[in-house]
Amino acid sequence: MHYIVFDLEWNQPYTLEPNMIRRSGFPFIGEIIQIGAVKLDESLQIVDQFEVFITPKFLPIMHHSVEKLTHITMDKLRKEGVSFRRGCEKFLRFVGSDGILVSWGPDDINMLMDNAFCHKVHVHQEVPWFDAQSLYAKTMHDCSQQYALQKAMDEMQVQAPNLQAHNGLHDAICTAMVCQRFPFLEALQKKREKQGKQRCFYGLSRHEHKIFESIVTMPRIFRQSNRAKTACPVCKEPLQLDPIVGVVKHRFLSMGSCKEHGTFGVHWYVGKSISKHLGKRYYVSKMVTNAPKGLRELYARKK
Incomplete structure (x- = not known):
């Protein structure tokens, strides 16, 4: 060792x-x-x-x-x-x-x-x-x-x-x-x-990446259905999402399950943007990845 x-x-x-x-x-x-x-x-x-x-x-x-x-x-x-x-x-x-x-x-x-x-x-x-x-x-x-x-x-x-x-x-x-x-x-x-x-x-593989912009307050980030809903990258059916948890600082994580294709990791990276006309807004970069053992254990500890 x-x-x-x-x-x-x-x-x-x-x-x-x-x-x-x-x-x-x-x-x-x-x-x-x-x-x-x-x-x-x-x-x-x-x-x-x-x-x-x-x-x-x-x-x-x-x-x-x-x-x-x-x-x-x-x-x-x-x-x-x-x-x-x-x-x-x-x-x-x-x-x-x-x-x-x-x-x-x-x-x-x-x-x-x-x-x-x-x-x-x-x-x-x-x-x-x-x-x-x-x-x-x-x-x-x-x-x-x-x-x-x-x-x-x-x-x-x-x-x-x-x-x-x-x-x-x-x-x-x-x-x-x-x-x-x-x-x-x-x-x-x-x-x-x-x-x-x-x-x-451990290694992760990206299946999907989306960016959502102009969110007014932090509580609205995961409240809106178009951001919370996530499709299975294989069959495109909606994933059943577990509760979203904070990992560290601006990072959040959930596990999404598909009856046919198993479990995926759903990651959110939250940032701030300043608009000249709209002022401070939040944006979310959301990614869907595979869910190796290490990621599932990290989620279980944070949950």
Whole structure:
């Protein structure tokens, strides 16, 4: 068994307006431009490391704040980057058949799944994932507060003078060093025993994607029948939807069942748009996907 501590850097769109989503075909908040990771053995010693730069496909213009923060330029990505499909496949080989993913906070695993989804990367197995940030907060402070990685490094007296923040590989190394300084393995074991099932990295396949615009208030998003009704992607009969639950921030999820073709995942991504004439409005990007075991377990936990 190995622990794969990873960190991602991603480019951001200049706007998340519905028209931009339609043009790019990319409904998420970031496209990965760097994957950095280190492999830890069962005693949490670093035994290998991994880094790959990704040339973005959907967001080919680097956001100025991302470039300033990461010092990654689009010129560098064009020269040194590979496609996300190739980079992710290399990363999955690095993870191996016995790897357990670890990241500081939930943003990286969500971003990894979003990008694998949009780039149609086949994930051949469900890889367990754990949040080192939440384990640290619970173990060291008995709370659920989100501690910044630098704060945890200061508290654990982790010195990394030659490592640069907002670099995927360097942040992965810093996260690993924090895990070495607090009872990470004990906390992880308690989490597994308490939770029973851990969250996983798994693959999704898109069957349908629609965008609904100009919704006045949040409560109306799922109340209107034309947004709640969803058809089976195979026979086009209405899916029987389970209750919609919040997953994280702007993400919502339901399971839809068809008597003949089984269960599908129904995902909603809620965003805000500002209209010069109408003011603030909400829009919903809705997708229907397959429903692998990991997605069904995530829904059951959130429900």
